[in-house]
Structure formats: C-alpha cells, structure tokens
Amino acid sequence: MSNMRTLTVDTRARSYPIYVGAGLFKRLPDLLEEAGWDSGRPLMLVTDDRVGPLYADQVQRVLTDHGYRVGSVSVPATEQSKTLSQLEELTTACIQAGMDRSGGILALGGGVVGDLAGFLAASYMRGISFIQLPTTLLAHDSSVGGKVGVNHPLGKNMIGAFHQPSMVVFDVETLNTLPARQVSSGYAEVVKHAWIGDADFVSWLEENRDGLTNLDPDLTTEAILRGCAVKAKVVSQDEEEAGLRAILNYGHTIGHALEAAAGYGTYTHGEAVAVGMVGETMLGEELGLCAPLADRMEALLQAFGLPTRLRADVRDAELLELMRRDKKAQQGAFTFALPREVGRVERVTGVPEGPLQRTLDRLRGDSG
Numbered sequence: 009m010s011n012m013r014t015l016t017v018d019t020r021a022r023s024y025p026i027y028v029g030a031g032l033f034k035r036l037p038d039l040l041e042e043a044g045w046d047s048g049r050p051l052m053l054v055t056d057d058r059v060g061p062l063y064a065d066q067v068q069r070v071l072t073d074h075g076y077r078v079g080s081v082s083v084p085a086t087e088q089s090k091t092l093s094q095l096e097e098l099t100t101a102c103i104q105a106g107m108d109r110s111g112g113i114l115a116l117g118g119g120v121v122g123d124l125a126g127f128l129a130a131s132y133m134r135g136i137s138f139i140q141l142p143t144t145l146l147a148h149d150s151s152v153g154g155k156v157g158v159n160h161p162l163g164k165n166m167i168g169a170f171h172q173p174s175m176v177v178f179d180v181e182t183l184n185t186l187p188a189r190q191v192s193s194g195y196a197e198v199v200k201h202a203w204i205g206d207a208d209f210v211s212w213l214e215e216n217r218d219g220l221t222n223l224d225p226d227l228t229t230e231a232i233l234r235g236c237a238v239k240a241k242v243v244s245q246d247e248e249e250a251g252l253r254a255i256l257n258y259g260h261t262i263g264h265a266l267e268a269a270a271g272y273g274t275y276t277h278g279e280a281v282a283v284g285m286v287g288e289t290m291l292g293e294e295l296g297l298c299a300p301l302a303d304r305m306e307a308l309l310q311a312f313g314l315p316t317r318l319r320a321d322v323r324d325a326e327l328l329e330l331m332r333r334d335k336k337a338q339q340g341a342f343t344f345a346l347p348r349e350v351g352r353v354e355r356v357t358g359v360p361e362g363p364l365q366r367t368l369d370r371l372r373g374d375s376g
C-alpha cells in the first residue's frame with residue numbers, strides 16, 4: 009500500500025490510526041484484519057442518499073467478499089438529518105438487523121453522517137465501536153477526535169458525546185465526485201487547523217491555493233494530513249475539552265450561531281466557520297489581542313471560494329442570543345477562541361458585548 013499515509017491519535021480512551029490515501033476502501037478488509045477485527049462481528053453501514061449510490065456498494069461488497077455481514081441504512085443528505093428523530097430511526101434499523109454489542113458502525117460520508125452515525129455508535133446499547141470513512145474534505149476534521157452528536161433547534165451539536173472511532177480510513181479518491189461548494193467548505197477547516205497551530209502551513213496554503221482548489225491529489229493529501237496532525241495533537245492533549253481543545257472551535261462561536269440563525273443547511277458548516285473566523289480575527293484585533301490579521305485571513309478564505317461576510321437577513325440579536333448559549337460559555341459569558349498571532353489561538357472568556365457588537369457591524373460591511 010505504497011500511497012497510504014498514517015497518523016495516530018492517542019487518547020485516554022484509545023489510540024487509533026488515521027489512514028489517508030487513494031483506493032483505500034479496497035483495502036478495508038486488510039486494515040480491519042490488521043486491527044484484529046473478527047469478521048463475525050456484525051457491521052452496519054450508515055451513509056446518506058448522495059454518498060450511498062456512489063460508494064456504499066463498493067464498501068459493502070469488499071467486506072462481504074471477505075466474510076463480513078454488513079447491513080446498510082441511509083439518511084437524507086442534509087444537515088437536517090442531524091436530529092434525535094433520525095437517531096431513533098437508525099437505532100430501529102440496528103435493532104431490526106440484530107446488531108449486538110460486538111457490532112460496529114461504519115460511517116460512510118461527510119460530517120453529517122460521521123456525527124450522526126458516531127452518536128448512534130456512542131448510544132446504541134450504551135456504546136459500540138465505529139469506523140469513520142470520510143468522503144468530504146471537511147470530514148478530515150469531523151472524523152477525528154470523537155465529537156459526535158446531533159443538533160437542536162436552539163443550538164448546534166447540543167446533544168452528543170465524546171466517543172472515539174476505532175479507525176479513520178480516508179479514501180481520497182472519493183473527493184473526485186465532491187461538488188465545488190463542498191470542496192471550498194472543507195478548506196475552511198483546513199485553514200482553521202493551519203491558523204490555530206501551524207504558521208508555516210498557512211504560508212503553504214497561500215502558496216498552493218490554485219493546486220489545492222483544483223484538488224491536485226498530492227497537495228490535497230498533504231493538506232488533509234497536516235490538518236489532521238494539528239487536530240490529533242490537540243485532541244491527544246485534551247480529549248474532552250477541559251481547556252486547550254477549545255482552540256479547535258476557532259471561528260465556531262460566530263459560525264455555529266450563524267448556522268442556527270440562518271436555518272441549518274443554509275450556510276454549509278465550512279462557510280459559516282469561514283465567516284466566523286474572519287469575525288473572530290476582527291474581534292481579536294478589536295480587543296487588542298493581536299496585530300491586524302483579518303485581511304490576511306479574509307484573502308485566504310476568499311481564495312478558496314468561501315464567503316467572509318454576514319448575510320443581511322441574519323439578525324444580530326439572534327446571533328448574540330445563540331452565542332450566549334454556546335457550549336464554551338459559562339454563566340452566559342461570551343467565550344471565543346481568539347488569535348494571538350498566526351499559528352496561535354487562545355480561549356478567551358467574558359468578552360464584553362460592546363466589542364462584539366462592533367465586530368458584527370464590521371463583519372456586515374464590504375470586504376476590502
């Protein structure tokens with residue numbers, strides 16, 4: 009498997025590999041065998057109705073050819089599938105298929121499937137194993153680190169768990185069918201990983217943006233690995249977000265509020281995080297925490313085809329209310345991950361409403 013690259017995520021719960029390369033779905037039986045999986049353990053493949061017709065047969069066939077019993081179930085391809093009612097339907101499918109505690113869930117798709125199927129694995133019979141098979145660029149982030157869950161009308165990912173996968177197998181050939189809007193969306197989280205933990209990676213993204221946007225295979229694989237490396241390092245130090253892990257939420261206090269306020273699925277997650285990262289960089293400037301950096305951030309995101317400003321129809325009052333309820337907030341104090349310099353971000357709590365309001369005003373203005 010010459011083109012396969014591997015990283016390890018070390019957590020208290022377990023250490024697990026991230027495999028990245030072309031054609032890896034064909035190698036799934038080998039990877040499972042190497043990890044000591046017994047082919048008698050029942051598997052349930054969870055996917056969505058866009059990814060399923062493209063890749064589910066291939067994954068199911070290669071596994072059944074090697075003696076595995078693999079059921080499958082599909083959800084609508086939308087952020088609106090991340091609900092408790094969808095989780096209940098998936099649970100019903102698992103019970104009806106006779107899944108027992110020895111079983112495993114295969115999450116085949118983007119972050120929606122990964123978060124939902126991961127939460128199914130975390131909750132089914134109080135927890136079974138699962139494997140992430142990411143098919144979007146953005147899912148280099150969502151498949152790693154064990155945050156699984158569903159949305160609530162009053163906030164993103166409000167219901168969930170920490171439940172680490174047993175492995176992540178990223179077959180980058182799947183990116184060949186990814187729509188352009190989703191490619192851009194994925195680069196938002198790549199930029200985030202660079203910005204929070206690897207200043208050289210930011211420069212590399214700036215230098216290689218054309219090849220990356222066109223999904224040059226070598227460049228894209230490198231971007232995925234470097235992004236995963238930043239994430240794995242943070243997760244290994246603070247699995248359940250006691251402190252440090254909050255830096256992975258850079259752009260997300262504003263971003264998550266924006267997703268909920270605009271209506272789930274209006275902005276993609278990556279688009280909302282892009283607007284959020286520009287806003288939170290402006291907020292860092294406003295609070296005097298960093299030198300002017302927002303223009304650089306905005307130019308980089310625009311180069312990847314991402315929005316960087318708030319839409320006119322999203323109301324400040326609603327954003328502020330949602331941000332007060334953010335999972336990082338304590339006693340209603342606005343809490344953010346804010347930049348100190350490129351490559352270094354810190355959790356900041358108790359941000360006053362005045363600077364935040366000025367930031368939202370600036371974020372509504374025209375870009376440079």
Ligand SMILES: NC(=O)c1ccc[n+]([C@@H]2O[C@H](COP(=O)([O-])OP(=O)(O)OC[C@H]3O[C@@H](n4cnc5c(N)ncnc54)[C@H](O)[C@@H]3O)[C@@H](O)[C@H]2O)c1
Nearest residue numbers: 058059085118119120143144146149150155182185186277
């Ligand atoms: N758990 C985490 O740490 C974490 C991290 C980042 C994001 N997330 C979550 O991930 C979700 C967003 O994930 P996403 O951006 O992957 O969105 P997504 O899962 O909705 O996928 C985007 C679209 O692309 C389609 N698609 C997926 N793979 C494809 C392929 N290879 N070819 C063609 N079409 C394909 C999907 O069917 C969908 O229509 C959000 O809910 C976000 O909250 C979670």
Ligand SMILES: O=C(O)C(=O)C[C@@H](O)[C@H](O)[C@H](O)COP(=O)(O)O
Nearest residue numbers: 149153155164165253256257260335
């Ligand atoms: O893994 C993390 O930690 C992150 O914050 C990664 C984010 O990109 C991701 O969107 C995550 O789902 C956000 O988590 P939440 O706890 O803010 O819901």
Ligand SMILES: [Zn+2]
Nearest residue numbers: 197260277281
């Ligand atoms: Zn995110």
